[in-house]
Amino acid sequence: MNRQIQLDINKTNLEAEGRQSRPSVVARNRQNQLAKRTFFVITLLPMILIAAITIILVVRSWPILSTYSPKDLFLGSTWKPDSGLFGFWPYITGTFWVTIVGVLLAVPPCLLTALYLSEYSHSFTRSLAKPILDLLAAIPPVVYGVWGLLAIVPFVEDALAPFSKRWLNSIPIFKVAQPTGFSIIAGGIVLAVMIAPLIISVVYEILRTVPNDLRDASLAVGATQWQTIRQVVIPRVIPGMVAAVVLAASRALGETMAVLMVVGNVAQVPNSIFDAAYPLPALIANNYGDMMSIPLYDAALLCAALILLILILIFNILSTLVLQRVLGKNWA
Amino acid sequence: MMKKRWQRRHLIEAFVKGLMIVSFLIVAAGLGEILWTILVQGLPALNWAMVTQVPQGGFYLGKGGGVLNAILGSLYLAGGGTLLALIFSLPIALYLETYLGDSDWGRYVRLSLDVLWGIPTIVYGVFGFIIMLAIGLRASLLAGIVVLSLVELPIMVRAMDEVIRRMPVDLEQAALALGSTKLEVAVRVVTRQMLPGIITAILLAFGRGIGDAASVLFTAGYTDRIPTSLMQPTASLPLAVFFQLGTPYPIVQQRGYASALILTIIVLIISISSRWISSHLNKYTVK
Numbered sequence: 001m002n003r004q005i006q007l008d009i010n011k012t013n014l015e016a017e018g019r020q021s022r023p024s025v026v027a028r029n030r031q032n033q034l035a036k037r038t039f040f041v042i043t044l045l046p047m048i049l050i051a052a053i054t055i056i057l058v059v060r061s062w063p064i065l066s067t068y069s070p071k072d073l074f075l076g077s078t079w080k081p082d083s084g085l086f087g088f089w090p091y092i093t094g095t096f097w098v099t100i101v102g103v104l105l106a107v108p109p110c111l112l113t114a115l116y117l118s119e120y121s122h123s124f125t126r127s128l129a130k131p132i133l134d135l136l137a138a139i140p141p142v143v144y145g146v147w148g149l150l151a152i153v154p155f156v157e158d159a160l161a162p163f164s165k166r167w168l169n170s171i172p173i174f175k176v177a178q179p180t181g182f183s184i185i186a187g188g189i190v191l192a193v194m195i196a197p198l199i200i201s202v203v204y205e206i207l208r209t210v211p212n213d214l215r216d217a218s219l220a221v222g223a224t225q226w227q228t229i230r231q232v233v234i235p236r237v238i239p240g241m242v243a244a245v246v247l248a249a250s251r252a253l254g255e256t257m258a259v260l261m262v263v264g265n266v267a268q269v270p271n272s273i274f275d276a277a278y279p280l281p282a283l284i285a286n287n288y289g290d291m292m293s294i295p296l297y298d299a300a301l302l303c304a305a306l307i308l309l310i311l312i313l314i315f316n317i318l319s320t321l322v323l324q325r326v327l328g329k330n331w332a
Numbered sequence: 333m334m335k336k337r338w339q340r341r342h343l344i345e346a347f348v349k350g351l352m353i354v355s356f357l358i359v360a361a362g363l364g365e366i367l368w369t370i371l372v373q374g375l376p377a378l379n380w381a382m383v384t385q386v387p388q389g390g391f392y393l394g395k396g397g398g399v400l401n402a403i404l405g406s407l408y409l410a411g412g413g414t415l416l417a418l419i420f421s422l423p424i425a426l427y428l429e430t431y432l433g434d435s436d437w438g439r440y441v442r443l444s445l446d447v448l449w450g451i452p453t454i455v456y457g458v459f460g461f462i463i464m465l466a467i468g469l470r471a472s473l474l475a476g477i478v479v480l481s482l483v484e485l486p487i488m489v490r491a492m493d494e495v496i497r498r499m500p501v502d503l504e505q506a507a508l509a510l511g512s513t514k515l516e517v518a519v520r521v522v523t524r525q526m527l528p529g530i531i532t533a534i535l536l537a538f539g540r541g542i543g544d545a546a547s548v549l550f551t552a553g554y555t556d557r558i559p560t561s562l563m564q565p566t567a568s569l570p571l572a573v574f575f576q577l578g579t580p581y582p583i584v585q586q587r588g589y590a591s592a593l594i595l596t597i598i599v600l601i602i603s604i605s606s607r608w609i610s611s612h613l614n615k616y617t618v619k
Contacts, residue, residue, distance in 0.1 A: 025511075028513050028515075028516070029513060031513070031515055032513035032514055032515040032516075035515040035518075036427075036431060036514070036515070038423070039423045039424070039426065039427035039431065040427065040431075042420055042423045042424055042427070043423075043424050043427050043428070043432075043441050045420060045424070045485075046424075046441065046444040046445050046447075046448050046485070046486065046489075047440075047441075047444045049448060049482065050444055050447055050448060050451075052459075053451065053455065053456075053459045056459060056462055056463075057455075057458075057459070060462060108355070109355035109358050109359060110355075110359070112351055112352045112355035112356075113352065113355045113356045113359050115352055116349075116352035116353060116355065116356050117356070120349060120352060121356075125356075129356070129360075131607060132359070132360050132363050133359075134603055134607070135363055135600065135603055136359075136362070136363050136366075138536075138539050138540075138543075138599050138600070138602070138603040139366060139543070139596065139599060140542070140543025140544065140545075140570055140595055140596075140599060141543065141544070141545065141546075141570075142543065142545050142570040142573050142574055142592065142595070143366070143370060143543070143573075143592050143595060143596050143599075144366070145573075145574075146370060146373075146573060146577065146588070146589060146592040147365075147366045147369050147370060149577065150369050150370075150373050150589070151365065151366075151369045193362045193366070196359055196362070200359065224341050224342060224344075224345040225345060225349070226341075226344055226345045226348045226349070227341060227345075247450070250450050251450065253452070254450070254451070254452025254453075254454065254455070255452070256452060256453065256454040256545075256546040257545045257546055257570065257574065261574075261577070281452060281454045281546070284454055284458060285454055285546060285549060288458060288461070288550060289461065289549075289550045301458075302458065302462075305454070305455050305458045308452060308454075308455060309451065309452075309455050312450055312451060312452065313447060313450075313451075315450075316446065316447050316450035316451075317443070317447060320443055320446045320447065320450075321443070324439065324442070324443065
């Protein structure tokens with residue numbers, strides 16, 4: 001009915017003005033429908049891609065998943081592909097050590113920075129912070145790796161490790177057992193700087209969702225800024241903050257190049273932050289592509305990728321769902 | 333009693349504020365430290381031959397040549413990847429805004445894009461390698477481009493989505509009220525209005541693509557020649573940095589630092605120009 005009226009109006013207008021004829025409404029609507037359908041199919045692409053990656057990794061790592069019991073595979077600590085021993089435990093623990101150290105180092109300064117930018121700073125400081133965070137986020141992983149190699153590894157070797165040896169050696173997780181700076185702490189420091197821009201910008205966005213009226217009300221009854229932050233702002237943003245940290249952790253879990261270059265790559269179950277470790281992404285990057293002659297090695301490495309993928313999917317989906325809820329339309 | 337409490341909370345206030353400023357300075361200093369380290373270590377080995385020559389015989393033992401193969405290879409890879417990603421990103425971003433809006437389906441699509449963004453690039457690399465083997469493709473520029481486009485797709489769509497969502501609703505409604513179809517709104521109004529943001533998104537994705545090593549490690553291969561067809565393997569800057577640092581010769585490692593400096597400069601140029609574009613071209617859009 002509507003369309004008919006529209007058609008008629010269009011026709012009479014054209015006739016009356018004697019203008020060049022344009023594509024008819026029918027044609028334009030058909031175009032629109034066609035575009036809608038095409039766009040819809042393209043929109044399916046991301047989901048298909050996620051499914052395809054997961055399915056292919058499961059299928060290709062099935063030979064090893066069906067040969068060994070999950071206990072041997074995931075909790076076994078010997079990795080000797082030549083003798084058919086594939087224990088992922090050193091790599092899984094290595095991944096978590098590096099990630100946790102990185103996140104622990106990043107979170108306090110990042111939360112404080114986000115709070116500062118959102119609650120205290122002048123708009124000038126804020127306009128200064130944006131490019132700094134953008135640049136930090138833009139620096140490629142391999143450049144972070146070079147920086148880690150040139151600055152952080154020597155720093156750990158010459159300053160942190162001797163300090164820890166002198167003062168903290170009795171605490172197991174600070175024990176220095178190897179002479180080089182290639183260690184979990186070096187990887188953690190590099191990771192902390194890499195995930196900082198993400199944490200700061202997401203937490204900043206979350207803090208901006210707290211209405212100013214609440215702050216004003218608290219300040220008006222005589223609370224200091226910090227009291228306002230602690231008692232009014234922070235309680236409202238805790239779920240979002242946790243989600244931001246989990247999201248950052250999932251990025252850190254998968255970081256390959258930068259970590260690979262500074263973490264030492266020794267397949268052992270680490271006991272101290274000064275030990276070397278061998279995270280899963282580094283295992284894949286170092287060995288995949290040239291291991292075709294050893295049976296099951298290929299499947300084992302793809303299984304490593306699958307473990308990584310599943311961990312990250314879980315972390316990522318949980319944090320994203322929370323953030324979508326908290327930030328609503330501002331989430332990007 | 334009253335007075336003491338007053339002083340204490342103000343002391344805490346000053347302390348916490350000081351702590352926050354220190355944190356901010358630490359983050360800023362981190363960036364400065366990284367750029368300074370790369371500059372100081374990279375500059376001595378950076379010369380004209382580095383950016384204009386391909387590696388000569390014995391380059392990795394310390395003989396002459398440069399990393400032009402890697403610079404061009406990276407530009408080809410990231411350029412191709414970005415172009416391919418753009419072909420799919422723009423429809424998705426437009427569809428998300430003009431057709432889906434804040435519907436449930438839109439939320440699922442956005443969630444899946446965020447999940448894709450989170451998947452580590454090494455997994456994309458492995459996935460690409462499996463597909464390559466399955467269809468009989470060798471490590472090549474083409475394979476690298478395809479994998480990079482997968483890496484860049486979610487970054488580009490989400491960045492576009494973010495700017496398109498900020499478009500004034502009035503504008504879209506005005507166009508619809510004049511009888512435009514949604515497609516016409518998307519192509520003629522949204523795309524034009526949001527062009528600066530779209531360009532920024534493209535540059536962002538390009539910057540991510542050019543810096544990524546893990547995804548091209550297995551798929552693009554590595555060679556000392558500049559590729560002349562899509563089927564040839566190609567070098568890339570991140571891998572050039574990585575391989576040069578892996579050699580035991582200090583002179584080659586020096587060149588690795590110089591290559592890292594080149595990569596950093598390219599990325600900084602992209603990042604700064606995208607800022608410039610978003611601040612200067614915005615003049616011509618309706619606020």
